[in-house]
Amino acid sequence: MPVTNRRWVLASRPDGKPSLDNFRLEDQELRDPGEHEVLVKGLYISVDPGMRSRLSGDSYAQALGIGETIEGAMIGTVKASNNERFKTGDLVMGGFGWQEYALSNGRGLAKLDASIFQPPLTVTAAIGVLGIPGLTAYFGLLDMAKPKEGETVLISSAAGPVGATAGQIARMKGCTVVGIAGSRDKCDYVTKELGFDRCFNYEEEKDLVAAIKQACPKGVDIYFDNVGGEMLDAAITNTNERARLIISGAVAEYNRPEPRGIRNTTRLITHRLRMEGLVVFDYFKQFPQAQAEMAGWIKSGKLKYTEDISEGIETTPEAFLGLFEGENHGRRLIKLG
Template sequence: MAAAAAEVPNRRVILKRYVTGFPSEDDMEAVAGATHLVVAPGSTAVVLKNLYLSCDPYMRGRMSKHERPSYVPDIVPGEVIVGFGVSKVVASGHPDLKVGDLVWGLTGWEEYTLVPDARSLFKISHSEMPLSYYTGVLGMPGLTAYVGLCEVAKAKKGDSVFVSAASGAVGQIAGQLAKLTGCYVVGSAGSDEKVNLLKTKFGFDDGFNYKKEQDLNAALRRYFPEGIDIYFENVGGAMLDAALLNMRVHGRIAMCGMISEYNLEQPQGARNLSSLIVKRVRMEGFVVSDYFGEYRRFEEDMVGYLKGGKIAYIEDVAEGLEKAPVALIGLFTGRNVGKQLVAVARE
């Protein structure tokens, strides 16, 4: 027990202050710390050694102070930043998790994390897959794409599907799942390099660089002359306004994220909502945690797709915990290509 209870270094990344507007590296800080790799007797807590950390756009919202609670609590200045990650259990009082188990779920941006409630963790069933995949295609972003397309938008063969932020962690999977369903799929991205990936790596039918389009409405009319059946929404703002004008009658919009608005002090709002009435469009927001009960089915399906070469996947890996703030900020300028994650300790 004495060896197990020995104090070990635990470097961590904290939020220094609540963020307004665009986040900066200085809003976060890597600090030294220490912890003990034990859990209290009788506790069901676990201690995790963090291997990979996920950088996700929704984390920006948690860095601001909200008068009205959101679906996830704000991160308090001075406390460690929390997000999804892949970890190894190094101490456990939980009956279903033993030392050495690999898990993914909510953890801290630090080397070791004490998780009091292990219900937020999923044991990794396919350790033969790259563990980093459980921050993305086999983790929260992959599940988000899966339920957003299949459960919320109810994609079917022959649908015309538009995916914004299509080269990102969620978009690249949503578009490929739509292709597997038998849909016509077009994606938008922020560089020619990313658009090329959509068409050559991910198998989209077409794609466009939204930064080169003077008129997004005209661009969507060009790619969808008969209209859009499903819009997988990751961006908001001007892109949503343009998509609303181009929806087909009884179209569906799955509201996954609105990254264009996360750093605005005042939301932009949507001007073309009357299209929902005129075209009888259903627009539904969703939060992936509501669908965690679907995870095991999703995991088996997605592992099969990956092993069968039916889904391609790209990661953008930052090496070292100290790189986490820069990696997260890069999401909002489109610096990353593919799923952004941070390697803390490789197994």
């Protein structure tokens, strides 16, 4: 029988920081699955700061259209299936966005082995530490930055899902890890629970260049950037020769009418710096191998993660907007009813 699906769509394009008026909750009747199709009932969906740019225009992918479902990942169960690859009750994952149900022809739909998700590994890890955030940290650090023992790794948004994972992997590689976060509680979390060597609260610092210099007295060999803007510029000023700057996100830039950009570009020449942007989908074929290794780290206690879960699809836009205020502590998800 057809089901009523609630979904959040783009109502209007944000001008600067998004507001609740840019989103609209709609009821939509979904037909029964057709040939080779499955109906998925969502359990959890994600809110992701990186999709902010697609609300306004083209980015790493085409701009989201007015009236289209807001992008995000979903974990769900198969409610009905006409696809030989999936049966009713299967636990699955796909990029179905901010909605309670989804119809799929099976493309991009991944079956999850429920037996894997035993404590301390939760099923939500599939769209968190073992999903795009964790994989971004894994490939950005190990494949692009290639850390060496004894190097100093500086990470912005250190308590977020990408930064927290990157920092722990850097520690496994024998690096000194310094975090930048937006509160003392978040700094305490990454140092006391995740093993970062140091962390400072940028909200308490008037001079970011001086703060980074004090936290990284030997200079910065790798900067894993999730923020951009002034923080990226301050990190560049503190780099050693042949430092690597991995640009994973730019949350400080997403809501600006005009990006601030970077200004200390001459250091890229004088210090032979390498700065490279990261889109994790370039590594898609390597995801299973990375996920298996990371799951092993979690089960052995080498890799920890935190999730920030809100209840009900109604809370989704507020949870998304809170990302730009630094409200979240860990991966922000929505538990559907």
